[in-house]
Amino acid sequence: MIPMKLNENFQKLQSSYLFSTIAKKVAVYQAAHPQADIIRLGIGDVTRPLPPAVIRAMHQAADEMARAESFQGYPPEYGQDFLLEKIREYDFAAYGVSLEADEIFVSDGAKSDTGNIGDIFDVDNIVAVCDPIYPVYVDTNIMAGRSGDLMENGRWSNFVYLPCTAENHFLPELPKTHADLIYLCFPNNPTGMAIDFDGLKAWVDYANREGSVILYDAAYEAYITQENIPHSIYQIDGAKSCAIEFRSYSKTAGFTGVRCAYTVVPKELKRNGVSLNSLWARRQATKFNGVSYITQRAAEATYSEEGRQEVRDIISYYQKNASVITQGLRSAGFQTWGGVNSPYIWMQTPGGLTSWAFFDQLLERAQVVGTPGSGFGPAGEGYFRLTAFGSAARTAEALERIATAF
Amino acid sequence: MIPMKLNENFQKLQSSYLFSTIAKKVAVYQAAHPQADIIRLGIGDVTRPLPPAVIRAMHQAADEMARAESFQGYPPEYGQDFLLEKIREYDFAAYGVSLEADEIFVSDGAKSDTGNIGDIFDVDNIVAVCDPIYPVYVDTNIMAGRSGDLMENGRWSNFVYLPCTAENHFLPELPKTHADLIYLCFPNNPTGMAIDFDGLKAWVDYANREGSVILYDAAYEAYITQENIPHSIYQIDGAKSCAIEFRSYSKTAGFTGVRCAYTVVPKELKRNGVSLNSLWARRQATKFNGVSYITQRAAEATYSEEGRQEVRDIISYYQKNASVITQGLRSAGFQTWGGVNSPYIWMQTPGGLTSWAFFDQLLERAQVVGTPGSGFGPAGEGYFRLTAFGSAARTAEALERIATAF
Numbered sequence: 040m041i042p043m044k045l046n047e048n049f050q051k052l053q054s055s056y057l058f059s060t061i062a063k064k065v066a067v068y069q070a071a072h073p074q075a076d077i078i079r080l081g082i083g084d085v086t087r088p089l090p091p092a093v094i095r096a097m098h099q100a101a102d103e104m105a106r107a108e109s110f111q112g113y114p115p116e117y118g119q120d121f122l123l124e125k126i127r128e129y130d131f132a133a134y135g136v137s138l139e140a141d142e143i144f145v146s147d148g149a150k151s152d153t154g155n156i157g158d159i160f161d162v163d164n165i166v167a168v169c170d171p172i173y174p175v176y177v178d179t180n181i182m183a184g185r186s187g188d189l190m191e192n193g194r195w196s197n198f199v200y201l202p203c204t205a206e207n208h209f210l211p212e213l214p215k216t217h218a219d220l221i222y223l224c225f226p227n228n229p230t231g232m233a234i235d236f237d238g239l240k241a242w243v244d245y246a247n248r249e250g251s252v253i254l255y256d257a258a259y260e261a262y263i264t265q266e267n268i269p270h271s272i273y274q275i276d277g278a279k280s281c282a283i284e285f286r287s288y289s290k291t292a293g294f295t296g297v298r299c300a301y302t303v304v305p306k307e308l309k310r311n312g313v314s315l316n317s318l319w320a321r322r323q324a325t326k327f328n329g330v331s332y333i334t335q336r337a338a339e340a341t342y343s344e345e346g347r348q349e350v351r352d353i354i355s356y357y358q359k360n361a362s363v364i365t366q367g368l369r370s371a372g373f374q375t376w377g378g379v380n381s382p383y384i385w386m387q388t389p390g391g392l393t394s395w396a397f398f399d400q401l402l403e404r405a406q407v408v409g410t411p412g413s414g415f416g417p418a419g420e421g422y423f424r425l426t427a428f429g430s431a432a433r434t435a436e437a438l439e440r441i442a443t444a445f
Numbered sequence: 446m447i448p449m450k451l452n453e454n455f456q457k458l459q460s461s462y463l464f465s466t467i468a469k470k471v472a473v474y475q476a477a478h479p480q481a482d483i484i485r486l487g488i489g490d491v492t493r494p495l496p497p498a499v500i501r502a503m504h505q506a507a508d509e510m511a512r513a514e515s516f517q518g519y520p521p522e523y524g525q526d527f528l529l530e531k532i533r534e535y536d537f538a539a540y541g542v543s544l545e546a547d548e549i550f551v552s553d554g555a556k557s558d559t560g561n562i563g564d565i566f567d568v569d570n571i572v573a574v575c576d577p578i579y580p581v582y583v584d585t586n587i588m589a590g591r592s593g594d595l596m597e598n599g600r601w602s603n604f605v606y607l608p609c610t611a612e613n614h615f616l617p618e619l620p621k622t623h624a625d626l627i628y629l630c631f632p633n634n635p636t637g638m639a640i641d642f643d644g645l646k647a648w649v650d651y652a653n654r655e656g657s658v659i660l661y662d663a664a665y666e667a668y669i670t671q672e673n674i675p676h677s678i679y680q681i682d683g684a685k686s687c688a689i690e691f692r693s694y695s696k697t698a699g700f701t702g703v704r705c706a707y708t709v710v711p712k713e714l715k716r717n718g719v720s721l722n723s724l725w726a727r728r729q730a731t732k733f734n735g736v737s738y739i740t741q742r743a744a745e746a747t748y749s750e751e752g753r754q755e756v757r758d759i760i761s762y763y764q765k766n767a768s769v770i771t772q773g774l775r776s777a778g779f780q781t782w783g784g785v786n787s788p789y790i791w792m793q794t795p796g797g798l799t800s801w802a803f804f805d806q807l808l809e810r811a812q813v814v815g816t817p818g819s820g821f822g823p824a825g826e827g828y829f830r831l832t833a834f835g836s837a838a839r840t841a842e843a844l845e846r847i848a849t850a851f
Binding site for chain 2: 041042043044045046047049050052056079084085086087088091094097098101102104105106107110111112113114147148150151154155158159160161163164179180182217219220250251252267293295297298310311313315318321322324325326327328329330331332333334430440
């Protein structure tokens with residue numbers, strides 16, 4: 040008997056996940072210092088409550104589900120028309136981008152979508168990843184068998200790496216060799232840096248020339264404050280023939296615990312004559328069953344007049360935190376990036392400390408938790424991420440402690 | 446330049462999906478007969494509103510999300526403890542099955558889980574499928590590259606087929622050759638037939654002997670009325686070392702539009718020393734981000750005293766429909782199966798008609814829509830499925846029309 044075979048690529052995955060390692064270190068510290076009042080500026084989860092317009096929409100939708108005449112069964116697989124129309128109008132047409140409703144696929148999260156999108160591609164493709172990077176892009180491609188082997192320098196043999204460091208102002212340079220699938224995230228997690236129109240145009244031109252597909256994660260688009268920064272990759276000429284864009288309500292309306300996102304696959308995007316839109320449509324129709332009616336009504340409410348104002352207020356709250364963090368760190372003598380078009384602040388560790396050594400130092404001296412840059416890839420070594428998603432009072436207190444301790 | 450490669454397996458998928466073909470045929474008929482009052486007993490979607498206990502829980506959870514002090518961000522990746530405990534107690538301990546909380550993975554749907562579970566297995570495994578079968582099991586394995594080629598008889602060259610016909614009372618016989626992954630769904634969709642303890646024990650013994658993994662879809666477990674039918678595969682000795690079980694709230698509490706389900710992967714289930722529980726945990730942590738807090742509170746409410754009574758009432762409503770359909774069809778001279786432990790009634794087409802020919806005839810003569818058995822696989826040819834998920838009044842009317850027309 041030949042035994043059944045598991046997906047052996049899973050064995051290549053690093054055994055501990057970044058945030059679980061942080062959680063363990065914090066737990067150990069807390070156990071040793073029961074009185075310590077730890078402030079967490081590490082994980083990218085939001086803390087502000089849902090906007091009132093969203094809450095109202097959820098109550099109303101729940102009541103509809105309570106009556107036979109307005110009960111909703113299986114949702115449309117790709118999203119409710121009422122939500123798709125709002126997305127087209129406010130997220131794209133407002134920026135001069137025209138999309139058809141069936142180019143948009145509503146889902147339960149950008150993590151699901153950026154992970155599952157790999158289903159439509161062959162295993163045999165060269166993947167380009169920024170370094171540092173959101174670990175999900177890397178891990179899902181390891182699982183799918185696109186990584187090759189882990190090398191001594193901490194990189195995977197089959198990936199094309201795009202280092203983002205202080206030298207290039209954390210904006211990746213075009214790859215020297217061919218890449219098929221290119222993950223770009225702007226405004227960036229973890230560095231908080233945004234790409235301008237010209238910078239993104241160079242990537243679109245590269246992808247169209249090379250036949251690559253750009254997987255563009257725009258989950259932090261709502262934090263953009265500067266005018267020369269595109270909100271969508273489709274604001275760049277030619278992007279519809281080379282890019283898939285991922286959006287999320289998690290970091291705008293605070294939907295991390297509600298679960299709603301969407302992915303755009305333009306119909307112009309074809310390879311070997313095959314429409315990627317039709318492949319993703321088939322993938323979702325077969326392995327996904329749509330998003331909760333109540334959740335989609337909640338997402339719709341973020342586009343109402345009140346909803347938009349309330350979402351702006353939430354973002355503005357976090358943006359003030361970002362500013363407090365940036366000012367506080369700079370006053371304490373640290374070098375920082377990001378935070379202007381993003382809820383993430385990226386800083387250099389002092390005195391050449393490794394990211395994890397600084398993690399320990401920050402926890403010991405200030406009882407503040409952040410995220411080691413090396414957790415996002417080898418080029419993140421020597422950097423550190425703080426996030427603006429905490430409460431204003433706690434964020435201010437964290438920066439006061441840092442000012443005192445360093 | 447070598448162009449990037451798409452997953453070519455997608456090109457093997459049949460271009461039209463069963464239910465979209467039905468929808469088109471119905472639309473054509475309705476356009477030609479604008480006055481026709483069509484009754485749909487075809488699709489497996491529920492129609493009863495959500496139970497009051499569930500609605501109350503959703504309102505309360507929404508209000509918690511409106512306040513900073515009770516706001517919930519990212520859900521735990523594998524499910525909230527409050528829900529996992531209820532699942533352990535009511536769905537398993539009540540039937541003598543002991544599960545640990547970390548053997549249960551809450552998700553947005555059984556369709557997602559039965560599709561995504563393929564991620565943890567190698568492409569090179571032999572898949573056994575019942576025929577007829579829920580198309581998702583087949584299509585997801587085609588996408589993953591496990592199907593081989595479509596043959597003239599309508600079967601895929603690499604699948605092991607387990608025909609379920611009147612001859613074997615729609616219970617599959619053990620495969621004559623080795624199979625690695627075995628999809629079983631009991632009570633069955635589409636045939637409505639259930640498997641008893643002895644019957645399921647034979648499958649568990651086969652899987653343990655052959656090193657196979659059984660993917661057991663128990664989405665219709667709540668419809669079981671007979672005592673000799675297991676509610677969970679884990680009621681069978683030895684199942685924890687060979688089976689993954691899928692459950693759903695869709696057909697119990699009417700959650701098709703709410704989206705909540707769970708998957709059980711016992712820790713005893715290992716192959717080549719690797720725990721499938723740890724693989725699925727890693728898959729979900731990397732490519733999924735948990736279920737909405739409000740939805741999980743809604744699911745929890747189905748286990749309260751009121752919730753359980755209300756869910757029983759809903760199921761009882763559909764069970765009465767199933768009985769009306771069975772009695773009506775039999776009075777009209779048709780042979781039927783299922784409907785006793787299941788919301789599905791499986792019937793033989795009259796006079797040797799093909800499934801689609803009978804679909805047309807039923808639509809023409811009685812303005813009733815059902816599902817052609819051949820849509821579920823070659824062995825479903827000559828059979829037809831009706832579902833009990835309609836309103837009682839419309840179901841009764843449909844059967845009156847059938848009695849008159851046939």
